[in-house]
Amino acid sequence: MIDTHAHLTDERYGGDVTEVLERSKESGVEAIINPSTTLADARLVDRLTRTYPQVYGLVGLYPGEAKKESWQSELKEMRELLSNNKKIVGIGEIGLDETPLKINPDLEYEVFETQLKYALDNDYPVVIHTRNTEREMWEVFKRYSRLPRGHMHCFSGSIEWLEYVLERGFYVGFDGNVTYKNAENLRELARRVPGSRLLLETDSPYLPPAGRRGERNEPGNVRITAEFLANLRGESCQALVEMTSHNARELYKL
DSSP, X not given: OEEOOBOTTSGGGTTOHHHHHHHHHHTTOOEXXXXXXXXXXXXXXXXXXXXXTTEEEEEOOOTTOOOTTTXXXXXXXXXXXXXXXXXXXXXXXXXXXXHHHHHOHHHHHHHHHXXXXXXXXXTOXXXXXXXXXXXXXXXXXXXXXXXXXXXXXXXXXXXXXXXHHHHTTOEEEEOGGGGSTTOHHHHHXXXXXXXXGEEEOOOBTSOOOTTOTTSOOOGGGHHHHHHHHHHHHTOOHHHHHHXXXXXXXXXXXX
């Protein structure tokens, strides 16, 4: 299995990342992709990928993290990390988020689209974050005749939005929240995603699956989500794991 989205650099992991990775290996996780949210985080991700063979990284400025006076120089250093480390495999986590977009829309759009264009021009995959910004993201995407290959992280939204991002070539990731009692909308979306476009994620340390809510999430819990999705979609867990792992390797060129 491949967990395509986990934040192992989060402070909630403290000093036990090695133990977390051992548990994930015991659960059958062969690779983990760790996005970054700030320059400081990207430096930690770079170090993490050099320490643990199963961890790959992404570099990106997360919505709300850009500062007007420094974001361009921060992206420059992130690009240096990207070019100097073969285990940093893309751009992310980038996107649009409702709260910062209301506060400083011009900056948020500029930072997001600068990273999106860089990925497109340099053939890197992107990991896209949206929170209550489906309409705004749709309007951005419509302005581009081509988009980078990419991964819609922790997908939610309308069926029409799902159909649009699939049409534009994106992969779609689901996390532990698809198992929650009130998540029937997510389950309906997960049923509709073609196997060739489906990805598994944990978003660790966030969004632990049902039965573990309130706990710190870990990449090893991706097995719970895989088993749940396989049952939901009427597939064998082995087939779903093989397909989603293939998709992750294709997208991120692992």
